[in-house]
Every structure is written in C-alpha cells, then in structure tokens.
Amino acid sequence: MSNALEHSYNLAQTRQKWTTIAVIALILGLVLTTFDVIWAFFRAPIVASDVVIDPPAVLEGGTVITNQLLFSQKIFYFHVPVAIVSFVLIIAAAVYAVLHLMHHSAETDLRSKTCMEVGLVFIIGTMISGDLWTRHDWGVWWVWEPRLTTYFILTLLVIAYFVLRTAIDEPERKARFSAVFAIIAAIDAPISFGITRLIPSSIHPVLERGDSGMSPDMLIPFVCGIFGMLLVAFGIFRLRLLLQEQKLEVESLKARLEELDRQ
Amino acid sequence: MTAKAKAPGGWQQYCALLGKDIRMELRTREMLVSMGVYAILVLTIYGAALSQTASSFDILSVAAGLMWALILFTSLLGLNRSFSHETENSSLEGILLTPVSRPLVFAAKATSNLIFLLAVEVIAVPLFFIFFMGQAELGSTTPLMILPIILGSIGIAGIGTFLSTLTLNTRGRDVLLAILMVPVVFPLLYACVSATSVALLGIEGQIEIFWRSLLLAGGYDVIMLAASWGLYEFVLGS
Amino acid sequence: MSDPTQSTSNVITTDIAVHNLSKTFGTRKALDGVSFEVPRGAFLSVFGPNGAGKTTLLRILATLSRPSRGTLTMLETDALQKPEDLRGSIGFISHQPLVYGDLSALENLVFYGRLYGADDVENKAKELLALVELDHRANDAARTFSRGMMQRLSLARALINDPQIILLDEPYSGLDPHATFVLDSLISRIREGKTFVMVSHDLERGHALCTHALLLDRGKVVAFDLAENIGIEDLRKAYDPAMLGGVLS
Numbered sequence: 001m002s003n004a005l006e007h008s009y010n011l012a013q014t015r016q017k018w019t020t021i022a023v024i025a026l027i028l029g030l031v032l033t034t035f036d037v038i039w040a041f042f043r044a045p046i047v048a049s050d051v052v053i054d055p056p057a058v059l060e061g062g063t064v065i066t067n068q069l070l071f072s073q074k075i076f077y078f079h080v081p082v083a084i085v086s087f088v089l090i091i092a093a094a095v096y097a098v099l100h101l102m103h104h105s106a107e108t109d110l111r112s113k114t115c116m117e118v119g120l121v122f123i124i125g126t127m128i129s130g131d132l133w134t135r136h137d138w139g140v141w142w143v144w145e146p147r148l149t150t151y152f153i154l155t156l157l158v159i160a161y162f163v164l165r166t167a168i169d170e171p172e173r174k175a176r177f178s179a180v181f182a183i184i185a186a187i188d189a190p191i192s193f194g195i196t197r198l199i200p201s202s203i204h205p206v207l208e209r210g211d212s213g214m215s216p217d218m219l220i221p222f223v224c225g226i227f228g229m230l231l232v233a234f235g236i237f238r239l240r241l242l243l244q245e246q247k248l249e250v251e252s253l254k255a256r257l258e259e260l261d262r263q
Numbered sequence: 264m265t266a267k268a269k270a271p272g273g274w275q276q277y278c279a280l281l282g283k284d285i286r287m288e289l290r291t292r293e294m295l296v297s298m299g300v301y302a303i304l305v306l307t308i309y310g311a312a313l314s315q316t317a318s319s320f321d322i323l324s325v326a327a328g329l330m331w332a333l334i335l336f337t338s339l340l341g342l343n344r345s346f347s348h349e350t351e352n353s354s355l356e357g358i359l360l361t362p363v364s365r366p367l368v369f370a371a372k373a374t375s376n377l378i379f380l381l382a383v384e385v386i387a388v389p390l391f392f393i394f395f396m397g398q399a400e401l402g403s404t405t406p407l408m409i410l411p412i413i414l415g416s417i418g419i420a421g422i423g424t425f426l427s428t429l430t431l432n433t434r435g436r437d438v439l440l441a442i443l444m445v446p447v448v449f450p451l452l453y454a455c456v457s458a459t460s461v462a463l464l465g466i467e468g469q470i471e472i473f474w475r476s477l478l479l480a481g482g483y484d485v486i487m488l489a490a491s492w493g494l495y496e497f498v499l500g501s
Numbered sequence: 502m503s504d505p506t507q508s509t510s511n512v513i514t515t516d517i518a519v520h521n522l523s524k525t526f527g528t529r530k531a532l533d534g535v536s537f538e539v540p541r542g543a544f545l546s547v548f549g550p551n552g553a554g555k556t557t558l559l560r561i562l563a564t565l566s567r568p569s570r571g572t573l574t575m576l577e578t579d580a581l582q583k584p585e586d587l588r589g590s591i592g593f594i595s596h597q598p599l600v601y602g603d604l605s606a607l608e609n610l611v612f613y614g615r616l617y618g619a620d621d622v623e624n625k626a627k628e629l630l631a632l633v634e635l636d637h638r639a640n641d642a643a644r645t646f647s648r649g650m651m652q653r654l655s656l657a658r659a660l661i662n663d664p665q666i667i668l669l670d671e672p673y674s675g676l677d678p679h680a681t682f683v684l685d686s687l688i689s690r691i692r693e694g695k696t697f698v699m700v701s702h703d704l705e706r707g708h709a710l711c712t713h714a715l716l717l718d719r720g721k722v723v724a725f726d727l728a729e730n731i732g733i734e735d736l737r738k739a740y741d742p743a744m745l746g747g748v749l750s
Contacts, residue, residue: 101497153446153449154446156442156445157446159442163443164429164433164439164443167430167433167434167436168434170526170527171526176497177429177497180494180497180498183494184425184447184487184490185446185447187487188446188487191450191486192449195453195454196453199454199457199479251528255528255529275618276615276616283612286604286608287603351601351602352597352599352601352602353595353597354599354601356565356597357599357600357658358616359565360563360564360565360593360599361589362588362616362617362618364585500565500566500567
C-alpha cells in the first residue's frame with residue numbers, strides 16, 4: 001500500500017513541477033509576444049510590399065499597384081509566428097502519433113490529441129489574423145492565395161481529426177485511427193502549401209509578403225515573437241495536458257471503485 | 264511441427280482479391296450503377312445551376328472545376344460502398360485470417376476502386392462535354408486532359424480507399440468519409456483542375472503549367488499511396 | 502507393450518501456450534491474467550457466462566486481435582511478433598460465416614484457398630465441399646444457403662488451408678438437429694491430430710467433445726483442467742452468478 005502512496009506522491013510532485021514550468025513558460029511567452037507586438041507597431045519601420053509577381057502588375061480593384069507602404073504589414077509580426085507555431089504543433093501531434101503507433105500507449109495518444117487541440121487554437125488565430133491582413137490590404141474578406149488556402153485546409157484537417165475521434169467509441173481504435181489520420185494530415189499540409197504555391201492561379205495573383213531579408217530592427221521583434229509564441233503554445237499544451245490527465249485519473253478511479261463495489 | 268514455412272505468393276493473393284472484387288461487381292453491378300446514376304444526377308444539377316448563364320458565358324473557364332467536382336462527388340459515393348460486400352458477412356475478417364499482408368489488401372481494393380471510378384468516368388466525362396461544352400471552343404490540347412484524369416483518379420482511389428477503411432465501423436460513416444477526404448485530397452484536386460484547365464483552354468505558352476501541375480499531382484499520388492501502404496496495417500488490425 | 506496411459510509419441514508438443522494474457526477495452530478488462538496450455542491433439546472447450554471474455558480470447562488466438570499484455574505462443578512461434586507466420590496454420594469459425602453471398606460455394610473456397618496459397622486449390626475446394634456434403638450445391642450462390650449449410654461452408658473455408666489449430670466460436674448456435682449432427686460427425690472426422698479450441702454454450706456437447714475444459718468468468722480463469730476432472734454439474738453452477746468463486750476446487 002505504501003508503494004502506491006509513494007507513487008502517487010511522486011506523481012503529484014512531477015505534476016507540480018510541470019505546472020510551474022508551464023506557467024512560467026506561458027507568462028514568459030506572453031511577455032515576449034507583447035514585446036514583439038508593441039515593438040512592431042511603434043518602432044519597426046513600415047515596409048514596402050514586394051512587387052506583385054504574377055500576373056504582373058495587375059491587382060484586384062483595377063488599380064495597378066507595384067509598391068505600397070503597408071502599415072497593415074505589421075500584422076506580420078503576429079501572424080507569422082502564430083502560423084509557424086500552429087504548424088509546429090501539427091508536426092508535434094504527428095510525432096506523438098507515430099510514437100503511439102509504435103508503443104500503443106494512452107499517454108502518446110493523449111499528447112497527440114492535446115497538440116491538435118492547441119494547434120486548433122493557433123490555426124484559428126492564424127486564420128483570423130491572416131484574414132484581417134487580407135481585408136486590410138486587399139479590401140476583401142477572402143482570397144484563395146496559397147497561405148490562406150493552406151491554413152483553411154489545415155483547419156479542416158484538424159476539425160476532421162476531432163470529428164473522427166468523436167465517431168469512434170472504442171478507445172483503442174479511437175487512438176489508433178486518430179494517430180493514423182494525424183500523420184496523414186501532417187503530410188497533407190505541406191503538400192497543400194507547396195502545390196498552391198507552385199501552381200499559379202490564373203485569377204488570383206500569388207503574393208509574396210516580403211518576409212525575407214529583414215533588417216535587425218524587424219528581426220528582433222520577429223524572433224521574439226516566434227519564441228514567445230512557442231513558449232505560449234508550450235505553456236498551454238502542458239496545462240491542458242495536466243487537466244486531461246487528471247480527468248482521466250478521476251475516471252479510472254471511478255471505474256475501480258465500481259469494480260470493487262461489485263465484488 | 265512449427266508454423267508453415269511456405270509463404271503464399273503476393274501476386275496470386277493480389278489477383279485473387281482483385282478478381283473477387285471485379286467478379287462480384289460484374290454480378291451485382293451495385294457500385295457501377297449507383298455511381299453512374301449519381302453522376303447523371305450531378306450533371307442534371309449542373310444543368311439547373313448553369314441554366315441562367317448568358318450565352319456569352321465562358322464555360323471553358325469553369326469546365327475543369329465542374330468536371331472535377333463531378334468526379335469527386337461520384338467517387339465519394341463509390342468509396343463509401345467499396346467495402347459493402349465485406350461488411351455484409353464480416354468477410355473482411357475472413358481475409359484478415361489469411362496470411363495475406365495488410366497493405367496488399369489495400370492495393371487490391373484501391374485497384375478495384377480505381378477501375379470502377381475510371382469506368383464511370385468513361386461515361387460521365389463525355390456526357391459532361393455533350394451537355395455543357397457543345398458551343399465551347401476547345402483548345403487543341405484538349406486530349407491531354409486524359410493524363411490528369413488518370414493521375415487524379417489514382418490519387419482519389421488510393422487515399423479514398425485508405426480513408427474509407429478508417430470509417431468502416433464508425434458512426435455517420437458516409438459523412439465522415441467526406442469530412443476526412445476533402446481536405447486531404449484538396450491539393451490533388453487543385454493540381455488536376457489546373458492541368459485540365461490548361462489542356463482545355465489550349466492557350467499558347469501555358470503548356471509548361473500543365474506539365475508542372477501533372478508532376479505535382481503525380482508527386483501527391485506517390486506520397487499518399489506510400490503513406491497509405493505503410494499505415495494500412497494500423498487501420499485494419501484490432 | 503506400451504503404457505496405455507501415455508500417448509504414442511513420448512514427446513508431447515504444446516500447440517498453444519497462453520501466459521498472463523490480458524485485454525483491456527478502455528477501462529473494461531475483458532481478459533485478466535489468463536494462462537493455460539493446450540497440447541497437440543487436445544480439444545479445449547471454453548465455458549463461461551456472457552461477458553466472460555471467451556470470444557475475446559478466441560479472437561486473440563486467431564490473431565485477429567492483440568492482447569494488451571501477456572504472451573501467446575502457438576506452434577512454437579511467438580504469435581504476437583509474427584502472427585503472419587501462424588495464420589496459414591489456423592482455421593477459425595465464428596458466428597458469422599465469413600463468406601461472400603454473391604459468390605458460389607466453390608468460388609468462395611477457391612478465393613480463400615488462393616489467399617492461403619494452398620496447392621491445387623480447385624480440387625481441394627471440391628474435396629472439401631464433398632466432405633461437408635455441399636458438393637451438390639457447389640455452384641450455387643452462398644446467399645441461397647440455410648444457416649446449417651452456411652456453417653458447413655464456413656467449416657470448409659476454415660479447412661482449406663489444412664490448419665493444425667481449429668478455433669470454433671459457438672458453432673452450434675442456430676443449427677437444427679440435423680445440421681448439428683452433420684457438424685458433429687464432421688468434427689469427429691477431422692479430429693485426428695489437430696488441436697481444437699471451442700467456445701460453446703451447449704454444456705453437454707462442449708463437455709462431451711473436450712479433453713480439456715477452461716472456465717472463464719469476467720476475464721479470469723476460474724478453472725482449467727482435464728475434462729474428467731470437471732463435471733457438468735460444476736459447469737452448470739458456474740453459470741449461476743451467486744455460486745461463482747468457491748464452487749470448483
């Protein structure tokens with residue numbers, strides 16, 4: 001009996017440790033992100049957009065725009081980190097999925113699912129910020145350009161993941177099939193991005209957002225933003241995982257009590 | 264006596280599985296008829312949808328898209344039924360009891376689905392042309408569209424078979440297949456529509472886009488088929 | 502003069518060795534620490550009330566399902582590492598006939614035979630159809646068969662690969678007396694040298710056929726012994742929930 005108690009105590013200690021780390025990560029992340037955004041809006045230079053590539057020099061709205069000073073480009077400092085992190089989360093979910101298929105443990109499944117959950121939050125954040133950017137820049141709510149399209153598909157993939165989970169009752173199958181689909185989704189997302197980028201749309205121009213070749217003034221907040229977002233994601237992931245683990249523990253304790261009752 | 268050392272030939276097993284699917288389909292004609300009828304229904308809906316377009320409407324600009332939408336919807340219907348014979352008497356278990364390798368089951372099923380899809384396309388695509396492209400000026404490169412049709416069908420049949428196995432014993436099976444499949448197949452669709460469009464329009468100097476799209480579609484097929492092959496055993500066992 | 506209490510060969514091979522097998526579905530333990538061994542040529546009857554885990558056990562033996570814990574060795578092969586090596590030597594009959602309704606009986610057998618890589622499949626199929634007394638219906642669609650005939654076809658399917666281990670999941674359910682008689686005689690005809698595991702709710706028949714008996718309840722082994730050491734009365738009592746746990750020594 002004391003062994004079980006000791007085990008519980010150790011578990012609680014580990015949990016405590018992780019919670020502290022998670023909260024620190026979260027706060028640090030938020031600080032960095034805020035720093036990034038504030039710098040972006042008040043200090044970073046306003047950027048000129050790249051020339052519209054294809055088709056050349058034609059833009060929706062009829063006006064020919066080749067270069068434009070974009071204030072709205074500042075959203076870039078928020079949008080791109082969020083986008084990158086959401087992608088990282090999907091990859092992480094797929095990595096846990098592969099681990100699950102190798103070891104068939106409930107822990108890997110839980111982590112995979114949590115990555116997807118946090119990923120969903122970030123993807124929606126990407127979509128919204130990306131959409132705001134588009135609205136501000138081009139005056140429309142939606143454009144089928146590579147990034148937005150890819151993130152829309154990614155959103156659908158993550159939603160599909162959760163619909164799949166809901167559709168299967170048996171836990172073992174649920175975990176296994178979710179893992180398989182997570183892998184497929186993680187493969188599909190970059191393909192989606194590649195294909196929409198490499199195939200020019202005859203109607204909608206491929207827009208380069210000019211996020212290469214940044215001056216140090218821009219690089220610093222940007223990098224801070226990425227790290228900040230990663231920390232925020234990590235913090236949320238850990239806290240959510242903690243919540244889920246405790247919930248599962250409660251459930252298994254209930255099941256054990258029921259069994260003892262019956263005997 | 265230890266377990267039998269003789270391993271049955273993979274090719275023989277593949278042919279047995281494929282032969283069984285084709286034989287059953289020829290006997291019951293379930294999938295072909297339902298897919299064929301469905302394709303005609305979709306064309307009918309297109310008829311209503313396009314009924315108000317002006318005579319100057321450039322059908323060629325949307326033709327590729329409409330055609331691929333038709334193919335995808337029809338394939339969703341067919342894929343849902345691809346395991347119907349197996350679920351009837353739990354014969355899928357009968358197959359799993361044999362030493363056949365799980366990916367081989369996938370390959371055979373995907374092949375039979377591909378054959379049925381192509382068979383329906385042979386009828387549906389010409390019908391589409393007859394119904395809607397009568398007055399369009401088709402580009403000289405139009406026959407090239409056979410290539411994206413083949414590549415696209417391979418991809419749809421492949422990943423579609425894989426995903427329909429996932430949805431076999433789940434709630435809301437048909438809808439679930441569509442929910443899973445559409446985002447996954449989107450890049451393939453995008454590439455195929457592009458290639459088909461270029462072929463139909465036949466504009467000078469755009470042929471490079473055709474080949475690029477075709478290459479990307481082919482790349483998609485290879486990657487997704489490899490992933491399906493590798494992951495299939497996890498989708499079948501319990 | 503050889504000792505009649507010993508088998509003719511001095512080496513008794515264990516065809517099936519189960520050790521500490523457990524299977525969990527979510528929070529429910531379908532099997533919990535099941536262990537037993539079945540020697541070659543034995544007939545093991547598995548008894549137990551509904552939900553005892555009998556079908557789960559059988560499916561694991563058939564390599565259709567993987568246990569959560571434990572080891573399973575069949576025909577001296579680790580069934581968990583190399584199930585594909587074993588499938589050619591196992592025949593499984595479940596409640597479902599596992600045949601294609603739209604194919605004829607012969608076509609069904611040839612199909613499965615090819616998947617097993619059996620030699621001379623067509624002739625073998627015909628022989629088996631004769632064995633199960635279905636040769637007059639060889640070219641009829643399986644869809645037209647009665648339940649009894651389906652079971653016989655299923656038995657033929659299970660035998661197409663000439664298995665060493667035969668697993669039966671409630672094969673007598675739904676059969677009329679004649680079909681039962683036919684199945685009985687078929688089993689006794691193929692019995693020689695093969696190892697059987699049968700799940701049955703038919704206590705008399707299951708007990709009469711078996712050399713070993715396994716009694717499960719709620720996933721645990723309540724009793725495992727030679728048939729002569731477990732009486733029918735003990736088995737009957739096992740199905741009464743109030744009596745379980747303490748009746749059998």
